[in-house]
Amino acid sequence: MLEYKDFDPGKKAFVFELDNVIYPEKDYLLQVYYLFSNFIEFTEGVPSSAELTSFFKTAYEHHGAVEIFDKAKEAFNIDEKYRLNFDRLHYSAILPLKLLMYKEVLKLMQEIIVDRKQLFLITNGKPEIQLNKIRQLEWNGLEKYLRVFYAEEIKLKPEPDVLTYILKDNNLVRKEVVIIGATQTDEDFAASCGVDYVNVDDFL
The missing domain is CATH 1.10.40 (Ribonucleotide Reductase Protein R1; domain 1)
Structure with a gap:
């Protein structure tokens, strides 16, 4: 099982999808x-x-x-x-119960923040639905460090446009970024962007 210490220390930014990556949809x-x-x-x-x-x-x-x-x-x-x-x-929907992160992903994100690296969320879902999920997720304080992008507002994954925007806006280069996802779309997105990809199952 992968852990944060297994990543290249040269990585400066970690990009997550939301559904089935941060929490179970x-x-x-x-x-x-x-x-x-x-x-x-x-x-x-x-x-x-x-x-x-x-x-x-x-x-x-x-x-x-x-x-x-x-x-x-x-x-x-x-x-x-x-x-x-x-x-x-x-x-x-106002949910009866808070959405809970995968505990392994919570630990990973906490370690990323402690190491002063950047956290991004790029989601392909409908912005209004994804926002409703994000508002009802128990982030354990991570929301202060997480920057959220709705791919539909730029161009849906696997097109690279949304990551290209993030790289430029944050003075990052591709080799400093890793994408963590769960689907073929996420993997294709990483390939189209020319950045490393890890499946979240490797942590769970």
């Missing part, structure tokens, strides 16, 4: 599904919140979030008009 989505299930039970009476929440959890674990509303709609005959409420919750 399912912790956000399952709470969104729980809130929606409560809304449906309160509004329609059926299905019960517990039943619908359980369905969402199973569907997500087996197939992910893609078209999950449609699956629930078909299984429980949920009115199409509630799709708007479902989508809106992803942007505005």
Whole structure:
């Protein structure tokens, strides 16, 4: 398992994605599904919140979030008009529980800060949704040192534009940067930028 001490000491900046890199995205989505299930039970009476929440959890674990509303709609005959409420919750949900960082990533980030290196977050997700997640994440004080960039506002990864902007704005060169991600997009992003890449699984 990798640790901070394994990095080249010449690295000056560490770039993270948000979902499934800093915290598990399912912790956000399952709470969104729980809130929606409560809304449906309160509004329609059926299905019960517990039943619908359980369905969402199973569907997500087996197939992910893609078209999950449609699956629930078909299984429980949920009115199409509630799709708007479902989508809106992803942007505005106030979660019952704080989102918690992977403990290994928390330790890594703390060590980066103690060593006076720079922390960046570049996320490909919808800015409004990602901001809602960031606000409800327990950062343990790291938020003061983290600079956040929404790739959609410049150009989505794996295009290198957002990192090119960061390099120029912070007087960094490519060999001083490492990208930590979880997906093929993150790996392709690092390749297109010409910087080192590490998969977060190497720390977990």
